[in-house]
């Protein structure tokens with residue numbers, strides 16, 4: 040039936056983490072009778088193009104499918120190649136490793152009726168892989184040093200049942216302190232007591248299945264995953280310790296398109312649940328083959344059960360059973376297996392999305408300190424995480440101020456102090472305003488991160504922006520900024536008498552307070568520089584830093600272009616206009632409407648330096664507010 044150009048040669052790549060091979064089922068008597076020797080092959084197997092001959096990899100194509108769309112597998116067993124051949128090539132070389140304490144897992148996967156049970160369990164006349172392996176193990180157990188036991192279980196609707204116990208109690212899948220999976224309540228039929236011979240094994244294997252069907256306390260559809268575990272405990276002569284190795288055989292429930300009516304009459308939800316457990320297994324295999332740091336074992340009970348047998352020095356073989364006659368589900372299962380084989384195009388169940396989001400958090404939080412990713416832990420520890428950022432990322436905030444300050448190196452200390460004061464007030468106001476606008480956004484982001492189910496790619500793409508914001512505005516620094524602003528408030532209130540002798544000392548102390556705050560921020564900046572936390576903003580949120588720089592430059596240009604800035608009046612007694620101006624300068628949040636300036640005498644406005652500054656400053660504030668709003672709109676997008 041299937042055309043192949045490949046001779047069955049001894050398997051050369053048993054060290055691969057998860058080996059995925061295909062097996063085309065033989066015809067049943069009924070099918071042979073029906074076809075009457077007249078059947079066009081619908082599966083074609085080809086040696087992979089470009090291989091030098093050392094690789095066994097093949098591509099499998101269905102019906103008229105071109106080889107370009109074919110599915111790649113590690114190998115394919117033909118219709119006429121029986122379980123004995125599969126066993127001797129794939130499993131026999133691994134059995135000795137089980138006696139060294141390694142685990143070997145053989146999984147039969149495929150569509151309904153693709154020959155999974157026939158491959159694993161076989162019949163009394165034609166034993167399957169489990170029976171052949173047991174026979175091999177028995178032949179190797181020559182003394183009492185090694186003890187062998189067998190367990191049978193069934194996984195139905197994500198619950199594990201012990202098939203050896205006539206009451207079929209549920210088995211608990213637990214994890215011990217060392218992270219080892221324990222199957223609490225799973226019976227083990229010992230070699231010495233029950234299964235000394237292969238015939239006893241057969242009796243147990245086949246009888247238990249029928250026993251199970253007869254004795255289930257409640258009506259269950261038969262669609263389930265079934266497994267056999269062969270436990271082998273032996274002495275390690277070199278270290279005088281006991282070694283436990285296991286061979287797992289898993290006969291998976293047949294894959295069916297959940298949208299079609301199931302053979303068992305399962306509804307869409309139940310069928311989907313079965314498929315979900317299959318996807319979970321494929322995802323685990325994918326993760327192992329792709330060398331991913333996170334393997335999603337927790338996605339299903341079956342993968343959790345098998346966790347100890349995957350990865351490391353353990354060996355896993357997945358046999359993808361193919362129907363020899365047209366079957367849409369076989370195309371689907373082959374496609375899925377091939378994807379797991381290549382480690383590409385991973386499938387995600389809804390809960391996988393969840394795990395992906397958590398994995399992302401883990402991955403991000405595992406980044407070096409000071410990098411963007413460490414914010415990811417905010418979902419769990421918001422305060423500490425923000426505190427963490429407060430140390431590192433105040434630099435972003437300061438960076439803008441530094442740029443702003445660069446153009447203002449004036450000789451007069453009073454002038455410098457006044458300008459710094461003004462600048463700090465404006466800057467801190469501006470940033471704290473951004474802060475108050477951003478914090479709810481950040482919290483919303485955090486909520487969305489913690490809401491794993493809704494974690495989706497577009498959102499995660501947005502995260503760097505929110506991280507950058509959170510980096511800019513950690514709670515502790517935000518508070519200190521607010522304090523800095525509040526420190527300057529008395530100056531604003533007493534600005535009317537800013538240049539009066541009586542209030543000079545108060546003003547100076549207030550300015551000093553502001554300067555202290557700025558010095559603190561300055562220190563933060565330097566610390567930030569030392570800690571090299573800048574790449575977070577630079578790497579992850581260039582628009583933000585660019586906007587900050589632009590706004591700072593605007594401020595800078597304002598200061599350099601306004602004559603008043605270069606020469607602030609020193610008179611003790613100021614005119615009414617001056618009072619207006621000075622109030623204006625230190626109170627950027629209550630801009631003087633340009634209209635008001637026009638209402639005044641035009642000459643006064645134009646000729647008076649303070650009037651010019653007011654006009655300039657008001658215009659600047661207007662543009663600043665516009666920029667700020669524009670910036671916020673683009674940030675929320």
Ligand SMILES: Nc1ncnc2c1ncn2[C@@H]1O[C@H](COP(=O)(O)OP(=O)(O)OP(=O)(O)O)[C@@H](O)[C@H]1O
Pocket residue numbers: 064065066067068149150151152153154155156157158292293294360
């Ligand atoms: N290599 C083979 N040669 C002849 N008949 C086979 C072969 N493999 C399987 N069969 C027959 O095909 C039918 C389906 O096989 P089997 O029950 O193993 O499929 P399955 O994939 O386990 O099905 P399900 O998903 O329903 O459990 C059985 O009647 C079995 O005897």
